[in-house]
Amino acid sequence: MRYLLLVMALTIGTLAAPVQAVTLKWAAQNDILTLDPHSQNHATTHAIIQYAYEGLVRYNAKYEIEPCLAVSWTKPDDLHYRFNLRKNVRFHDGSPFTADDVVFSFNRIREPQGTNQIYVSGIKEVNKVDDYTVDFVLSGPSPILMRYIVDFRIMSKAWSEKNRSQHIQDYAKKEETYASRNANGTGPYVIKSWEPDKRIVFEANKNWWGKLDGNVTEVIYTPIRSDATRVSALLSGEVDLVTDLPTQDVDRLRKEANLKILDGHEVRTIFIGLDQHNDELKYGSVKGKNPFKDVRVRHALNMAVDREAIRKVTMRGLSLPAGIMVAPGVHGYSKDIDLIPKYDVAGAKKLLAEAGYPNGFEFTLDCPNGRYVNDEKICQALVGMWARAGVKVRLNALPFSNFIPKILNFDSSAYMLGWGVQTFDALYSLQSLVRTKTTGADGSFNLGRVSDPQIDRMVDQAKIETDEAKRDKLLRDGLVRTRDQYYYVPLHHQMRPWAMKKNVTITYSPDDRPTARFAVVKEAQKQ
Amino acid sequence: MILEKLWQHDLAWSFRRSPVAIVAALLTIVCVGGALLAPWLSPQDPFNMAALNLNDAFTPPAWDERGNAQYPLGTDNQGRDILSTIMHGARISLGVGLASVFFSLLLGVAAGLLAGYYGGRLDALIMRVADVQLSFPAILIALLIDGVARVALPGERHDDLAIPVLVLAIGFAGWVQYARTVRGSTMVERQKEYVQAARVIGRRPLAIMVSHVLPNVLGPVLVIATIHVATAIITEATLSFLGVGVPATRPSLGTLIRIGNEFLYSGEWWITVFPGVALVVLVLSVNLLGDWLRDALNPRLR
Numbered sequence: 001m002r003y004l005l006l007v008m009a010l011t012i013g014t015l016a017a018p019v020q021a022v023t024l025k026w027a028a029q030n031d032i033l034t035l036d037p038h039s040q041n042h043a044t045t046h047a048i049i050q051y052a053y054e055g056l057v058r059y060n061a062k063y064e065i066e067p068c069l070a071v072s073w074t075k076p077d078d079l080h081y082r083f084n085l086r087k088n089v090r091f092h093d094g095s096p097f098t099a100d101d102v103v104f105s106f107n108r109i110r111e112p113q114g115t116n117q118i119y120v121s122g123i124k125e126v127n128k129v130d131d132y133t134v135d136f137v138l139s140g141p142s143p144i145l146m147r148y149i150v151d152f153r154i155m156s157k158a159w160s161e162k163n164r165s166q167h168i169q170d171y172a173k174k175e176e177t178y179a180s181r182n183a184n185g186t187g188p189y190v191i192k193s194w195e196p197d198k199r200i201v202f203e204a205n206k207n208w209w210g211k212l213d214g215n216v217t218e219v220i221y222t223p224i225r226s227d228a229t230r231v232s233a234l235l236s237g238e239v240d241l242v243t244d245l246p247t248q249d250v251d252r253l254r255k256e257a258n259l260k261i262l263d264g265h266e267v268r269t270i271f272i273g274l275d276q277h278n279d280e281l282k283y284g285s286v287k288g289k290n291p292f293k294d295v296r297v298r299h300a301l302n303m304a305v306d307r308e309a310i311r312k313v314t315m316r317g318l319s320l321p322a323g324i325m326v327a328p329g330v331h332g333y334s335k336d337i338d339l340i341p342k343y344d345v346a347g348a349k350k351l352l353a354e355a356g357y358p359n360g361f362e363f364t365l366d367c368p369n370g371r372y373v374n375d376e377k378i379c380q381a382l383v384g385m386w387a388r389a390g391v392k393v394r395l396n397a398l399p400f401s402n403f404i405p406k407i408l409n410f411d412s413s414a415y416m417l418g419w420g421v422q423t424f425d426a427l428y429s430l431q432s433l434v435r436t437k438t439t440g441a442d443g444s445f446n447l448g449r450v451s452d453p454q455i456d457r458m459v460d461q462a463k464i465e466t467d468e469a470k471r472d473k474l475l476r477d478g479l480v481r482t483r484d485q486y487y488y489v490p491l492h493h494q495m496r497p498w499a500m501k502k503n504v505t506i507t508y509s510p511d512d513r514p515t516a517r518f519a520v521v522k523e524a525q526k527q
Numbered sequence: 528m529i530l531e532k533l534w535q536h537d538l539a540w541s542f543r544r545s546p547v548a549i550v551a552a553l554l555t556i557v558c559v560g561g562a563l564l565a566p567w568l569s570p571q572d573p574f575n576m577a578a579l580n581l582n583d584a585f586t587p588p589a590w591d592e593r594g595n596a597q598y599p600l601g602t603d604n605q606g607r608d609i610l611s612t613i614m615h616g617a618r619i620s621l622g623v624g625l626a627s628v629f630f631s632l633l634l635g636v637a638a639g640l641l642a643g644y645y646g647g648r649l650d651a652l653i654m655r656v657a658d659v660q661l662s663f664p665a666i667l668i669a670l671l672i673d674g675v676a677r678v679a680l681p682g683e684r685h686d687d688l689a690i691p692v693l694v695l696a697i698g699f700a701g702w703v704q705y706a707r708t709v710r711g712s713t714m715v716e717r718q719k720e721y722v723q724a725a726r727v728i729g730r731r732p733l734a735i736m737v738s739h740v741l742p743n744v745l746g747p748v749l750v751i752a753t754i755h756v757a758t759a760i761i762t763e764a765t766l767s768f769l770g771v772g773v774p775a776t777r778p779s780l781g782t783l784i785r786i787g788n789e790f791l792y793s794g795e796w797w798i799t800v801f802p803g804v805a806l807v808v809l810v811l812s813v814n815l816l817g818d819w820l821r822d823a824l825n826p827r828l829r
Contacts, residue, residue, distance in 0.1 A: 227789050248793035309581040314604070380605055380776070387577035394686070395776060 022521050023218040024504070026514060027230055027239040029370050030400060031197050031223040036180040037153040038109040039168050041116045041444070042404070043268075043420050046151060047513040048221065051202050052092070053153035053185030056083055056102070057146050061213070061507045061518050063424065065146045069097065069154055069186060078141035078466060085132040089209045091156040092183075092190045099128040104157035104166075112439045114168040115408070118432055119151040119422075121441035122463055140464030143471065147423040159184045172405045188212060188517045189219060197223060202516070214505075214519040225370050234259065234499055240521065241500040243514050247316040247374060253499050262498045264508040265320075267327045268420040269429075270372055272365070272382070272489035274298065275413045277449030283364035283394075283413040291361055292414075292448070298486035300351040302341040304389035305382065311492060314377050319492035324479045325419065325429050327493035329510055332426025332475035337483070348389040360390030366407065366415040371400040373494055379416055407447045415447065418494065420511055426475045427462050434482050435459045450487045541823040551815035558809045562617040569611035570597070574777055579606045585790075588797050601797040603786060609797060612783055613805045619779040620809070623693055624760040628752050630698030631759075635705025636748060640736045642706065643713025654710070657703045665700040669762055672696035673771050686774045693772055697762050704751055712744035750824060753817035757810045764806055780806045 032045040037053040039045075056070035070083040089097040106126040109116050122142040127135045138145070160166050165179030183191040188210060189202040202219040204212065222239060224230040227246035233239045235256070245253065254261050274292040275281060281290055291297045307321035323340040326333050352360060367379035376397045383393045393414075398406070407415045421428050436451040437443030442459075443450075458478040465471040482488065496512065503522040506514060533539055542548050561568065572578055584606040589599045600609040642653040660668065676692045716722060717740070725735045760780075766772035767781030768788075778786065780802045787799025 228792065231792060246789065246793075248790055248795070252793055306581065313581050313584045313606075377604060381581050383776070384576040384579045384581065384605065387575075396686075 021218045022215050023220060024216045024241065024516055024519055024521055025220045025222070025239040026241045026243065026516075027222045027224050027233055028243045029223065029225060029227075029230065032194070032200070033401060033404070034169065034171060034180040035183045035191065035194060036114075036165070036169055036177065037155060037183075037185070038105070038111070038114045038116050039171055039180060040114070040404075041118065043512050046422070048191075048200060049153065049183070049185075050187065050513060051189040051219070051516065052183040052187045052191045053155070054187045055150050055152050055154060056085075057150055059150060061515075063510075065150070069102075079138045081136040081138070081145065082129070083134050083136065085134065086209060087132055089186050090207055091159060091186055092205065093156065093159050095156050095158045097154070097156070097186055098131045099134045100131075101154050101157050102126060102134050103128050104160070105152070105154045108155065108160070108166065108168060109152060110440070111168045113170045113172070115171075115444055116151065118428065118441035118444055119148050121148065121431065123149075141466045142463065143466050143468070144423060144425050144427070147425060148428075151422055154186065155179070156184055172408045174405070197225075199223075210517075212517045214517055214521075216516045216519045216521055219516045237501070240504050241498065241506065241514065243496070243498045243512065244373060245497055245499055247314075247318050250316065250318065250497055250499075258502055259499050260502055262500065262506070262508045264496065264498070265327065265329060265510055266420065266494045266496045266512050267329045267424060267510045268372075268418050268494045268496075268512070269322050269325055269327050270319075270375075270378070270416065270418045270491045270494055271322070271325065272301075272491065273407075273415050273417055273433075273448040274301075274487075274489070275410070275448045276487070277410070277451070278413075281363055281413040282411070283396075285362035285392075286357075291355070291357060291363075294355045295485060296351045296355040297357070298489070299341075300348040300355070300389060301386065301391070302486050302489050303344050303351070304348040304385050304391070305341070305489060305491065306343045306385055307340055307492060308343065310378055310381055314374050314381055315492065315495075318373070318495040318497070320495065322490040322492045324483050325433060325488060325490055326421060326426045326479065330421045330424055330426050330429070332472065332479060334476065337476060337480050339483070341486075345388050352390060357390075360392060362392040362394065363413050364394045364396050366403060366412045367395060367397045368400045368403040368416065369397045371403070372416070372418045373496060375416060375418075378491065410447060410449070412447070417445070417447075419445070422511055424511075426479060427459070430455070430459050430475065430478045430482070431463070434478070434487060448487075452481070452485065452487070455481055538823055542819070545819055545823075547815055548819040551812045551819065554808055554812035555816055558617060558805075558812065559621060561614050562621050565611070565614035565618050569608075569614045570599075571608040571611040573607040573612040573615055576776075581606050585795055587795075600801045601795075603783070603798045604790065604795075609783075609801050612778060613780070613802050616778050616780045616783050616802060617805060617809060619690070619773055619777065620760050620763055620781070620806070623690060623697065623763045623773075623779065624756050626694045627697035627701070627759045627763070628755050630694060631701035631755065632705055632748065632752055634698065635702035636709050636741070636745075638702065639706040639709025640713055640740065640744075643710040644717055644732065644736050644740065646714070650710070653706065657706055660700075660703050665697075665758075666762055666765055668700040669696040669766060670769075670771065672699055673766060677771070686776070689773050693763060693766065696766075697759050700762065701755060701759065704755070705748055708747050708751060709744050712747065713740055716740050716743050746824060750817065750821045753820055754814060757813040757817065760806070760810055760813070780809075 030044045032048045033040045033042050037049045054068050057065050058068040060066045069086050071086050073081055073083045075081050103126050109120055122138055123136050124139040125137040129135055163178035165177045169175045169177045169180045188205055188208050190205050192201040192203050194200045200221040204217040230242055231249050234242045253259055276292050278290055311319045311321050321340045323338045365379055367376055369376040379395055383395050386393050406412055419429055431442060432445045434450055434455050435442045436456050437446045437449055455478055458474045462471055462474040506519040583602050584604050586598050586602040587594045588601040589596050598608045602608055638653050642650040673692060673696045680688055722739060725739055764781030767779050768785045773779045773782055783802035784799050790798050
């Protein structure tokens with residue numbers, strides 16, 4: 001009898017165990033900007049939104065394309081794709097997923113007030129064939145279409161219309177909609193709540209069509225701005241995973257017995273953008289002309305930056321000085337063209353004098369604080385370096401949520417930005433950052449409004465070029481021309497180690513999107 | 528002659544008898560002197576960005592084997608010499624402290640005189656405002672004013688206006704004590720014969736307040752002000768530590784402590800410890816001096 005009871009107790013014990021929630025507590029520096037999946041092309045926002053919203057295809061853990069909301073596709077010719085959609089998929093609110101939602105989302109993501117058009121660029125139309133089939137009509141051949149549409153995420157037409165969120169919020173005007181505060185996708189996790197600057201709670205979607213690779217049933221994301229607090233939270237065990245470590249603490253965390261560090265390169269390049277559109281800098285001392293329109297001035301600013309000192313001191317070795325606008329790991333990157341402008345203060349002064357500024361000039365540098373690794377400290381260092389060349393820079397550091405509307409409204413003469421390459425292909429960077437700005441995806445983050453017909457031709461040709469060798473040549477030429485015209489001041493490619501408790505296993509993602517469906521959290525040892 | 532007279536004065540006698548006061552005064556002189564003469568004494572001009580060398584950042588103090596004699600107390604994350612930054616930072620801290628105390632003093636004395644002299648509804652109004660304000664911590668009021676000013680002012684002027692805004696914010700947060708003290712003494716003085724005589728000969732109320740009442744109520748106020756300087760310095764440091772005070776390119780002691788705080792874990796302790804020690808010494812010596820002054824001027828303790 002006693003034995004029987006023991007067996008029963010054991011059985012109940014083992015039965016009860018899997019019901020228990022497995023929680024992954026994840027912390028990083030930033031909060032998301034919005035929950036609207038079509039609104040802001042912002043890495044942290046996408047990293048969170050991908051838990052709830054899915055696209056037709058997705059990346060697997062090795063960053064290869066695999067089917068997601070589409071189960072298969074055919075390509076009758078270069079300009080047409082036919083997608084067969086997954087059946088019996090439901091959105092979190094219970095409404096069924098059909099072709100109407102794809103067509104609706106396509107029209108929605110293209111609205112000009114969003115910044116995600118790039119993910120459907122080159123797609124002319126999306127047509128419904130039947131409830132579970134859609135046709136994509138392209139404006140030209142698109143060799144890497146699949147990599148683009150990973151982030152073309154599908155919203156429910158019925159839900160959006162019911163909640164008056166058919167249109168994207170106007171983020172630059174600080175508009176809020178139901179969809180910017182609530183999420184309703186088809187994805188593996190349901191976003192239970194978002195308390196801005198406090199936490200986001202996710203719960204595994206029991207009705208998800210797929211199967212989690214890991215065992216995490218609950219994710220709590222906590223944005224912690226302060227470096228010291230974030231590290232303390234990890235050390236005290238309050239959080240399991242921190243994905244942006246303060247560079248100065250990495251060495252110390254490596255020595256912690258309860259933690260492990262996952263090293264990796266992010267595919268993100270940090271750079272300074274310069275207003276090359278206005279005839280006079282809005283925030284500058286030069287009247288009547290714009291010094292940044294002069295290639296010699298841009299060259300001088302590039303020369304005056306001691307990238308090696310930033311790497312060694314400010315980044316503590318966790319960066320790779322950059323000469324071109326894409327990072328290693330991006331298709332189109334090649335070490336032989338990533339040449340760093342030689343650090344030469346005297347040369348910079350000479351160039352400035354030639355350009356007509358022997359005594360330098362002044363301008364304001366807008367800098368986000370707490371968006372990129374050591375962003376404000378890098379800006380401060382730049383102020384010093386440029387001062388040595390005679391250019392007096394006033395630093396305006398502001399939180400990212402104030403910074404981004406400011407630069408999107410072109411209310412900046414110089415700004416720091418980082419560009420991660422979601423498609424792992426250099427066209428994405430060239431098209432967003434250097435292609436002349438139009439209302440769509442072209443030049444969507446070309447906020448200094450660089451305009452070079454030669455680059456425009458290369459970009460437009462690369463979009464439709466199907467011959468791989470010719471396409472690679474176009475990308476290379478585009479990157480080299482951007483470098484040689486000094487349209488930007490590239491600083492470095494960011495490295496970003498993650499730290500986690502020993503019992504957490506997760507795949508490193510170079511696009512900075514820790515994905516909980518790949519994560520395993522083993523039961524922690526009792527302490 | 529004058530020096531001899533000063534030497535014989537009560538205050539001087541009490542000063543000579545108090546070793547604490549002497550030490551405090553010496554420390555204050557060192558701090559204030561170092562701060563005032565910073566542009567001439569400091570080894571480096573930390574605000575001249577062109578003179579900084581990023582490659583020298585995170586140099587430990589000179590006595591460490593990796594140290595550099597050029598930077599006696601080491602350097603911060605931008606290659607600024609800590610000693611120079613402390614001297615310049617103390618200048619800003621002291622400046623903001625003194626200016627804001629002066630501002631509270633003006634505000635508080637004026638309010639107290641008016642309330643005490645006129646009494647009635649004006650008195651009730653001023654004192655109720657004071658009561659309401661007393662129910663909030665001073666730091667909260669300073670934060671509030673600072674926050675409102677930040678939103679109201681255009682972004683590109685923030686750095687220029689940060690210090691005046693800070694002075695106003697801390698000044699506004701501290702006027703109540705003066706107003707209460709002055710009001711009390713004014714009410715007593717108002718009943719005295721010399722005030723009544725002045726009134727009889729037809730002097731205007733403003734003149735009576737300023738030239739007759741004010742000199743007789745100023746003693747205690749000056750004592751409060753001395754102690755208040757230390758409080759104001761602390762408030763400024765707190766605001767700057769929270770990141771809402773002076774801009775990072777012109778750091779005060781509080782800003783320096785905040786910057787250094789990020790590097791405590793990674794072993795670069797000198798960036799935060801030395802400005803911290805400087806702040807403690809400055810505040811402690813001003814406070815001790817204020818305490819001594821209060822005791823020396825208090826007739827009951829003589």
